Amino acid sequence: MTIAIHTRGLVKTFGRVRALDGLDLTVEPGEVHGFLGPNGSGKSTTIRVLLGLLRASGGSAMVLGLDPWRDAVAIHRRLAYVPGDVSLWPNLSGGETIDLLTSLRGGADPGLRARLLSDFELDPTTRGRAYSKGNRQKVALVAAFARRAELYLFDEPTSGLDPVMEEVFRREVERVRGEGATVLLSSHILSEVEQLCEKVTIVRAGKAVESGSLSELRHLTRTSFHVATGATPAELAALPGVHDVHREADRLAFDVDTDAIGPVLTALTAAGVSAMTVAPPSLEELFLRHYGDRVES
Amino acid sequence: MAVLGQQLRRDRVVLSIWIVAIAVLLAGSAAAVSSEFTGAAARAAVLQLGLATPSLLALRGIPNGDSAGSLLWFQVFAFLAVAGGLMNTFFATRHGRADEEQGRRELLAAGAIGRLAPLVATAMLGLLANLVLGVLSALGFLVAGYDGTGALVAATGLTSCGLAFLGVGMLAGELAATSRSANSIGVVAVLLAYALRGAGDALGTPHFEKLTLTPSWPSWLSPIGWAQQSFAFTENRVGPALLPLALAALAGGIAFAVHARRDLGASLLPERSGPAHAGVGLRSMLGLAARLARGALIAWAVGGVLLGALIGTLTNAVAGVAASNPQITQVLKAFAPNRQDTVGLLIGAIMLMTGMMAAAAGIQAVLRVRGDETDGRAEPLLALAVSRARWLGSALAVGLAAVAVVLVLAGIAAFAGLAASGRLSDSWRAVEQALAELPAAFTIVAAAAVLIAIVPRASILLAWLVFAAAIVIGLFGPLLTLPTGVLDTSPFSHVPSVPFTDWGPTVVLLVVDAALVALALVLVRRRELSS
Numbered sequence: 172m173t174i175a176i177h178t179r180g181l182v183k184t185f186g187r188v189r190a191l192d193g194l195d196l197t198v199e200p201g202e203v204h205g206f207l208g209p210n211g212s213g214k215s216t217t218i219r220v221l222l223g224l225l226r227a228s229g230g231s232a233m234v235l236g237l238d239p240w241r242d243a244v245a246i247h248r249r250l251a252y253v254p255g256d257v258s259l260w261p262n263l264s265g266g267e268t269i270d271l272l273t274s275l276r277g278g279a280d281p282g283l284r285a286r287l288l289s290d291f292e293l294d295p296t297t298r299g300r301a302y303s304k305g306n307r308q309k310v311a312l313v314a315a316f317a318r319r320a321e322l323y324l325f326d327e328p329t330s331g332l333d334p335v336m337e338e339v340f341r342r343e344v345e346r347v348r349g350e351g352a353t354v355l356l357s358s359h360i361l362s363e364v365e366q367l368c369e370k371v372t373i374v375r376a377g378k379a380v381e382s383g384s385l386s387e388l389r390h391l392t393r394t395s396f397h398v399a400t401g402a403t404p405a406e407l408a409a410l411p412g413v414h415d416v417h418r419e420a421d422r423l424a425f426d427v428d429t430d431a432i433g434p435v436l437t438a439l440t441a442a443g444v445s446a447m448t449v450a451p452p453s454l455e456e457l458f459l460r461h462y463g464d465r466v467e468s
Numbered sequence: 469m470a471v472l473g474q475q476l477r478r479d480r481v482v483l484s485i486w487i488v489a490i491a492v493l494l495a496g497s498a499a500a501v502s503s504e505f506t507g508a509a510a511r512a513a514v515l516q517l518g519l520a521t522p523s524l525l526a527l528r529g530i531p532n533g534d535s536a537g538s539l540l541w542f543q544v545f546a547f548l549a550v551a552g553g554l555m556n557t558f559f560a561t562r563h564g565r566a567d568e569e570q571g572r573r574e575l576l577a578a579g580a581i582g583r584l585a586p587l588v589a590t591a592m593l594g595l596l597a598n599l600v601l602g603v604l605s606a607l608g609f610l611v612a613g614y615d616g617t618g619a620l621v622a623a624t625g626l627t628s629c630g631l632a633f634l635g636v637g638m639l640a641g642e643l644a645a646t647s648r649s650a651n652s653i654g655v656v657a658v659l660l661a662y663a664l665r666g667a668g669d670a671l672g673t674p675h676f677e678k679l680t681l682t683p684s685w686p687s688w689l690s691p692i693g694w695a696q697q698s699f700a701f702t703e704n705r706v707g708p709a710l711l712p713l714a715l716a717a718l719a720g721g722i723a724f725a726v727h728a729r730r731d732l733g734a735s736l737l738p739e740r741s742g743p744a745h746a747g748v749g750l751r752s753m754l755g756l757a758a759r760l761a762r763g764a765l766i767a768w769a770v771g772g773v774l775l776g777a778l779i780g781t782l783t784n785a786v787a788g789v790a791a792s793n794p795q796i797t798q799v800l801k802a803f804a805p806n807r808q809d810t811v812g813l814l815i816g817a818i819m820l821m822t823g824m825m826a827a828a829a830g831i832q833a834v835l836r837v838r839g840d841e842t843d844g845r846a847e848p849l850l851a852l853a854v855s856r857a858r859w860l861g862s863a864l865a866v867g868l869a870a871v872a873v874v875l876v877l878a879g880i881a882a883f884a885g886l887a888a889s890g891r892l893s894d895s896w897r898a899v900e901q902a903l904a905e906l907p908a909a910f911t912i913v914a915a916a917a918v919l920i921a922i923v924p925r926a927s928i929l930l931a932w933l934v935f936a937a938a939i940v941i942g943l944f945g946p947l948l949t950l951p952t953g954v955l956d957t958s959p960f961s962h963v964p965s966v967p968f969t970d971w972g973p974t975v976v977l978l979v980v981d982a983a984l985v986a987l988a989l990v991l992v993r994r995r996e997l998s999s
Contacts (some may be wrong), residue, residue, distance in 0.1 A: 222851045224997040244855050252851040258844040260760065261648065264742025267750055274751035275852040296741035300646055311848065324851075 173236035175200045175322055175353040176221060182229030183216050183377075190216040192377035193230065198355055198370070203348050205368030206357040213377040214357040215255060218326050221355075222252060235322060248276060251315035255326040255357075257307040259299030265310045266295030272314035279317040287313045290339050305331035316343050323347060323354045329363060341367055393426035395450040396435075402442035410435055422446070471581060472589040475563050482562070483597055486555040491604040494548055498612035501540045508534040512679060518542060519674040519681060523781040526666035529696055532680045537618050537701025545622070545700075549692040550662050552601060552626055553633035556594060557654025560637025563590040566647035568733055577732060587638065587727050591720060594634040602627035618701030625695035625709040632691040632712035633658055635719030642726040645739040665693035691715050753854060753862035758869075761833035765870050768829035769877050775822050776878035779898055780885020783811050811891065815882070815898045816965050819875075823905030823960060824939050826874035830867035830913035831931055837863040838920050838927050842999055850997060857989045864917045864988065871909045875902045900966040907977035908959035912938055914984035921992035 176198035183191040191213045198204040208214050219225040221234050223243030232239055234246050259268055273279035288295055291309045302310065308331045315323060323344075329337045344354055344367055358364050364371060371388060373381040381388060393414065399422050407423060408416045412431020417424055427435050439447075505511045512534040518524045519531070531542035567573040567586070576586060602623040609619035633654070640653035668687025675681065687693035691712035698709035726736065749755045837860055840846040850859060879902030886895035916931035923930065941950065942960030955961045959980075962973040 219847075219997065224847060224850055226996050243850075244853050247851055248853045250851075252848065254844065254847050254851075256844060257848070260840075260845060261646075262742075262763075263746075263750075263759070264744065266744040267742060267746040270746030271750055271756060272848060272852065274746070275753070275849070275854055277853075278751075294741075295744040298739065298742050300648065301739050314848075 173200070174198070174233070175202075176204075176232075176234055176355060178217070178221075178230065178232040180230035181217065181220065181227055181232055183213075183220055183225060184228045190377055191220070191227075191230075194374065194377060195379050195382070196372050197382070198353060200353050201348070201351055202370050203344060203354040203356065203368045205364035205371040206355055206374065207359065207361070207364055207371055208357075208374035209359055212374050214374060215326055216377075217374070218252075218324055218355070218357060221324065222247070249320060250322040250324060251276070251318070251320040252324045253308075253311045253315045253326065253328050255328075255330060257304075257311040259302065259307055259310060261298065261300035263299050264296050265293060265299070265302065265306070268299060268310055269295065269314045269317065272311075273318050276320075277318060279314075280319070284313065284317040287316055287343075290342075291336060303331070305333065305336070308332060309336070312340065312343075316347070319347070319350060319352070321352055323352055325354065325356045327358055327360075328356065329358075329360065337363070393428055394432060395424070395426055397422045397424050397448045397450075398439060398444055399423075399446040400439055400442050400444050402439060406442070407435075407438075410438055471576065471585050472592055475586075475589050475593050479559070479562065479593070483555075483559065486559075487597060487601045487604060490548060490551045490555065490601060491608050493551065494544065494605055495608035495612055497544045497547075498540055498609055498614060501543055502536050502613055505536070505539060511536065511539045515539060515542065515679045516676065519676060519679065521782060522670035523778055525672070525674075525681065526670040529665075530669055530672075530681045530683060530699075532678075532699045532702040534679055535702060537614055538679065538699075540614065541622070541696075541699065541701055545625070545696060546662060546665065546692055548605070548626055549629045549695060550658055552598075552630040553658035553661065553692075554655065555601075556598070556630050556633040557637035557640065557658060558651060559594060559597065560590060560634055560641055561647050561650045561654060563593070564638060564641030565644060565650040565735075568641075569647050574732060584724060584728060587724060590638065591634070594638075595631065598627045598630040598634065601630060614701055617704050621698055621704045621706060621709055622700035624706065625698050625700060625712075628710055628712040628716070629691050629695050631716040632719070633661075635716040635721075635723065638723040639719045639726075642723050642730070643736045645735040645737065649737075649739075661690040661692045664690040665696060668693055669696075753849075753858055754865060757833065757836070757862040757866040760836050761866050761870060764832050765829055765873065768825055768832075768870070768874050771825055772822050772874040772878035773881040775818055775825070776881030776883075776898070776902070777885045779814055779818050779882045780887075780889050780891075783814060783886065783891060783894070784889055811894050812897065812965065815894070815901050818882075819878070819898065819901040819905055820942065820960060820963070822875060822878040822902065823909045823963070824935075824942070826871040826878075826905070827909035827912040827935060827938070829874050830871040830909060831916045831935055832867075833870045834863050834867035834913055834916045834920065835928055835931060838924060841924065841997065844999070847997060856992045856995070860917060860920060860992045861989055864914065864985065867913045867917070868910055871913055872906060875905055875909065878902055897966045900968070904963050904966065904968070904974065905960075907974055907981060908963050910981040911959040911977060911984065914981050914988065917988035918984055918991065921988045921995060924995065924998045 174197060176196060178194055178196045181191050181194040181196070182189070194213065194217060196206070196217065206214055206217070216225065220227050220232055221239050223239040223246065226240050235249055237246050239246055259265070263271070269284065270279065273284075291313055293306060293309045293313060297306070299307075308328070312328060315325075329340055332340060344356070348354065356364065356368060365385065368385070370384055371382070372379050397419065402423070404416045404418065404423060407413055407425055410431070411434070412428035413435060414426045414428075505514060515531045515534065515538070518528060529542050529546045532538045563586070567576075573586060577583070605626050606619045606623035609622055610616060636657045637650075637654045640650045640657070644650035644653055665683070665687045668683040668685060668690070669681065671686070672681045672683035683693065687696070694708050694711040696708075698705045698707075700709070730736075750759055837846070840849070846859065850856065879899040882898035882902065883895040886892070886898055912935055915934050916927070919927040919930050919934075938958040938960055941955060941958035945955045945958065945961065959977055962977055964970060964973060968974075
């Protein structure tokens with residue numbers, strides 16, 4: 172099977188701004204791939220190049236084995252796309268927009284369309300101008316899911332949705348994954364990617380800085396401990412792989428490298444523990460490490 | 469006060485453009501009336517023609533004697549009142565329903581201000597704008613050489629009409645759920661006021677010896693009709709000039725009362741819902757383009773039909789007057805230089821204007837594509853199995869079809885009008901002339917598509933500039949005696965007059981049209997989406 176998406180050294184410049192600066196991205200068929208990065212890191216630009224809406228300034232890009240700029244229409248017959256900021260025709264109702272968008276790639280499956288409208292709790296008779304941001308997003312999502320595709324591209328698809336609707340979205344992604352489709356999901360919401368994606372590419376300033384499965388990437392992070400213990404800060408800090416020990420109220424807080432967790436637990440048990448919380452490494456921390464930002468809360 | 473300052477800052481450019489444009493229109497037409505029609509005899513001839521022709525009375529207004537002031541009042545007041553009315557209803561929506569729709573009002577209402585404060589600020593700023601407009605209008609009339617009292621009464625009428633529509637606009641903002649429908653209500657109210665007085669004036673009783681008219685009752689249903697009864701520059705009646713203020717108070721008062729009682733974001737008229745499924749017609753790019761162009765096209769087509777029908781009602785009157793007044797023949801000749809007979813002149817002049825209207829309808833349909841692109845609606849479309857050429861091509865096809873619809877309907881209306889006034893032989897000429905305008909209007913529309921393909925960001929501005937240049941050169945070029953080289957740049961300069969003897973220019977225009985269409989479709993393939 173051909174690789175679903177493959178870019179090598181992708182460059183896109185707007186005037187003097189380098190939006191993409193040698194981006195590598197590989198998405199295998201049938202995988203749900205998270206495309207993570209902060210706002211302005213080049214996620215949307217990459218997707219627009221993959222859709223042939225923008226022309227790459229350098230490097231190469233292949234989508235479903237075809238050149239996205241030259242063979243845009245042939246590729247588009249096989250994919251569904253939901254932009255990050257959906258804008259609708261003010262005078263068309265949601266139902267009309269869904270039918271228009273699906274007709275232009277072959278027509279919606281009527282049963283699927285009806286089920287999606289009810290699952291997403293979307294009123295199709297409302298006019299485009301009267302929808303909220305979240306409902307505009309739902310119109311685009313229903314249009315994308317109402318006809319099967321080989322490849323789904325989602326640009327921050329849940330940015331306007333409430334948690335219940337995010338759950339509906341996750342279910343639909345699971346469904347199309349079950350049907351063998353490939354999904355590229357851009358996001359800066361980490362929990363969403365953690366729950367849905369088996370592979371992740373992290374992008375920053377137009378470059379992919381990290382790519383792999385979630386478990387491959389977790390080795391990069393540290394586990395956070397909050398412990399009420401008899402051990403002193405100095406004793407803990409002396410252990411290999413322990414970082415940033417400090418006191419928070421009646422507890423000690425510190426981070427531990429993944430491969431040093433065992434010895435640290437042994438030492439803690441010896442010193443006595445009356446309460447402990449251990450937070451798994453989250454993608455939040457991956458970001459913080461890559462962008463060198465401090466936690467601000 | 470802070471709210472007022474903020475509204476003023478936000479609107480200073482748009483509002484200034486409106487006020488200055490209306491004042492310039494006023495001063496320009498005032499100067500034109502006094503320079504073009506010198507002498508009571510010339511003015512009386514024009515006004516006789518007007519009084520004898522209900523359609524002219526409907527379009528213009530009521531004269532009162534043969535003075536220059538009377539002719540000016542007849543010619544310009546209703547138009548100025550309409551322009552001022554639109555300025556006010558759009559203004560009221562910008563600061564009312566549009567603010568609410570986009571959530572700016574919510575931000576403001578959460579601050580330490582009263583519920584009615586934004587409405588009060590809008591009313592005060594509107595009052596200020598209309599007063600400025602009034603002062604500039606009075607100055608404009610004075611500069612053009614009309615007397616001070618008349619200038620003052622005319623400006624008062626204009627200001628009070630403006631305020632009446634400010635009230636109506638504010639009320640529309642309380643009624644409608646969206647700024648779009650608030651604006652529609654406002655525009656309909658202004659046009660209704662114009663049409664009511666038009667109907668009343670057309671059905672009125674003319675007094676030819678005194679060169680004036682007693683309008684029938686529909687005129688008394690319109691604030692523009694009230695203000696017209698002030699007969700500025702002749703009788704200078706202040707009462708009728710102030711009468712629209714009563715409507716301003718009434719409509720504004722209701723707006724305040726509703727606003728004080730309703731929730732933020734609520735409206736008296738609920739938003740209408742649409743169909744749950746798209747009809748077969750909407751399931752293609754052509755269908756989408758046609759649907760988006762539909763509303764505006766209907767308006768343009770109605771305009772075309774009215775202009776076409778005007779030929780029939782005007783012909784007999786103009787033929788009579790032109791025989792005795794060479795000045796009118798002169799003006800018509802400038803619009804349609806190759807003509808000998810008066811009816812032919814009239815057909816040529818009106819079909820030229822219709823052709824330009826048709827071009828505007830087409831440009832609007834094509835430029836909608838660019839609006840979709842900047843607003844982010846083109847992106848999901850172009851991510852479907854839709855090539856850029858099909859995307860632009862569909863809009864262009866609808867644009868060209870819009871041109872044809874407007875011109876063909878205008879031709880049919882002209883045919884019917886002329887046939888009804890017993891000029892069957894002329895009615896075919898009108899249809900042929902309408903069709904002869906097609907290639908020229910196509911050129912402008914296809915040029916707009918080329919602009920979208922090569923300079924997307926500047927395309928809207930440039931397309932309308934091309935249109936404006938074609939109009940100015942085509943309509944006024946002969947009057948201004950521009951050199952032939954300049955005249956030839958407007959496609960409308962190459963439209964032949966019926967009966968055709970030389971098909972050459974038409975064939976050349978059609979070849980140019982085809983080349984422009986091909987160019988647009990090829991070039992758009994090469995460009996990226998640009999926001």
